[in-house]
Amino acid sequence: VTTYLAQTALVDGAPVRDLLLVADGGRFVDVRTAQPGDGDRGDVVRLGGVTLAGFANAHSHAFHRALRGRTHDRGGSFWTWRDDMYSLAAGLTPDLLYRLARATYAEMVLAGVTCVGEFHYVHHQPDGTPYDAPTTMSQAIAHAARDAGLRLTLLDVCYLAGGLDADGYRPVSSLQQRFSDGDAARWRERFETLAPSTGMLVGAAIHSVRATPPDAMSVVVEAAAGKPLHMHLSEQPAENRACQARFGRTPTELLADHGALGPRSTAVHATHLTAHDVALLGASRTTACVCPTTERDLADGIGPASALHDAGSPLAVGSDQHAVIDLVEEVRALEMHERLSSGERGRLSPVDLLAALTVHGHASLGWQDAGRLAVGMRADLVCLRTDTVRTAGCSPEQILLAATAADVDTVVVEDRVVVRGGRHESLDVATELQSSITDAWSAARAQIAR
Numbered sequence: 053v054t055t056y057l058a059q060t061a062l063v064d065g066a067p068v069r070d071l072l073l074v075a076d077g078g079r080f081v082d083v084r085t086a087q088p089g090d091g092d093r094g095d096v097v098r099l100g101g102v103t104l105a106g107f108a109n110a111h112s113h114a115f116h117r118a119l120r121g122r123t124h125d126r127g128g129s130f131w132t133w134r135d136d137m138y139s140l141a142a143g144l145t146p147d148l149l150y151r152l153a154r155a156t157y158a159e160m161v162l163a164g165v166t167c168v169g170e171f172h173y174v175h176h177q178p179d180g181t182p183y184d185a186p187t188t189m190s191q192a193i194a195h196a197a198r199d200a201g202l203r204l205t206l207l208d209v210c211y212l213a214g215g216l217d218a219d220g221y222r223p224v225s226s227l228q229q230r231f232s233d234g235d236a237a238r239w240r241e242r243f244e245t246l247a248p249s250t251g252m253l254v255g256a257a258i259h260s261v262r263a264t265p266p267d268a269m270s271v272v273v274e275a276a277a278g279k280p281l282h283m284h285l286s287e288q289p290a291e292n293r294a295c296q297a298r299f300g301r302t303p304t305e306l307l308a309d310h311g312a313l314g315p316r317s318t319a320v321h322a323t324h325l326t327a328h329d330v331a332l333l334g335a336s337r338t339t340a341c342v343c344p345t346t347e348r349d350l351a352d353g354i355g356p357a358s359a360l361h362d363a364g365s366p367l368a369v370g371s372d373q374h375a376v377i378d379l380v381e382e383v384r385a386l387e388m389h390e391r392l393s394s395g396e397r398g399r400l401s402p403v404d405l406l407a408a409l410t411v412h413g414h415a416s417l418g419w420q421d422a423g424r425l426a427v428g429m430r431a432d433l434v435c436l437r438t439d440t441v442r443t444a445g446c447s448p449e450q451i452l453l454a455a456t457a458a459d460v461d462t463v464v465v466e467d468r469v470v471v472r473g474g475r476h477e478s479l480d481v482a483t484e485l486q487s488s489i490t491d492a493w494s495a496a497r498a499q500i501a502r
């Protein structure tokens with residue numbers, strides 16, 4: 053049993069002084085305002101600053117971290133960035149993926165993330181041949197999350213086509229073939245070998261209307277019954293044009309036609325939507341996972357986050373390609389991008405932003421029992437310092453409008469301290485990032501030269 057005493061905590065968005073949190077078996081068993089004398093015991097863990105529930109990063113491609121700070125020299129577009137990403141993916145071995153993902157997930161924990169959703173599509177060997185053990189690459193992801201100290205929802209992606217235009221689906225290219233199972237039945241066969249374990253859930257994913265044809269969408273929806281179902285949606289206008297040209301439907305409408313929307317579903321990006329799309333997503337209670345730092349990095353555009361929120365879609369956030377791993381910045385950008393596009397302030401309140409960062413993000417990943425400071429919930433805690441140059445003087449309830457990942461002091465995942473004093477308890481994260489990124493690019497160059 054561990055007793056934590058938070059100087060100030062945000063409980064469902066409201067600041068509470070001297071909050072006592074007792075954890076047992078990885079969950080909170082008592083949460084209440086401390087009484088005189090509660091803090092006198094020697095074994096009480098005192099938490100300064102502002103304490104929040106654990107953050108969920110609802111959309112990640114861990115290996116994309118190796119692209120950070122390397123794609124800005126030639127301008128380009130989403131599509132040229134994607135070519136760089138395919139080159140990087142070509143060289144990944146199970147060991148390189150493990151090391152890169154472990155370092156990236158450790159960077160996330162330093163930023164307060166206690167659970168990540170990995171949208172995983174590097175399933176096979178570079179030439180498309182399955183590994184002897186079909187779960188080889190997903191095991192690398194699972195071990196990386198375990199060793200970095202956070203929970204994982206492995207979202208196994210059905211990726212079958214190389215693109216979509218008015219004439220239909222193109223076959224996967226040589227650089228995409230390691231993502232594809234060949235057909236939906238073989239995807240499902242491999243998907244059904246994946247099993248949840250301690251700290252890990254399994255969900256399914258439709259890559260996008262570009263890479264997952266409608267008949268395959270139906271297979272994924274069926275396989276995902278009772279589990280989280282994620283999908284990229286309308287990140288770029290070109291995707292919408294191709295879908296309209298081929299099917300006479302928007303991507304949202306096509307996904308709705310095939311049963312892919314609903315309270316266990318999450319649409320990632322949801323950037324270029326019609327009013328009808330927003331109504332479909334909201335009425336079905338589909339979560340919208342917005343990835344603002346990625347969307348601005350890739351010049352995707354600004355999606356209708358507050359319209360989705362008002363229509364009934366819970367909002368979550370993800371760092372996606374990890375141009376930035378700062379989930380506080382990610383939720384702050386939800387509101388800031390709204391201000392830029394609408395000319396209004398306060399479209400999303402600080403309470404809305406906290407919910408996106410914590411309870412909605414966890415629910416999107418299938419962890420309905422995480423993301424709140426309440427009895428029965430998983431004992432995750434994030435302490436933000438209030439004595440830094442960024443946070444000094446700000447109101448606790450508005451801390452998400454001021455802090456950054458650099459202000460994270462302590463992170464507790466299911467009653468285990470993983471970050472203390474802003475440092476990871478078991479990994480030298482910057483060194484691991486440096487070495488794994490260097491090795492991933494060496495392997496990519498060697499594979500491309502082959």
Ligand SMILES: [Zn+2]
Pocket residue numbers: 111113171284320372373
């Ligand atoms: Zn993505």
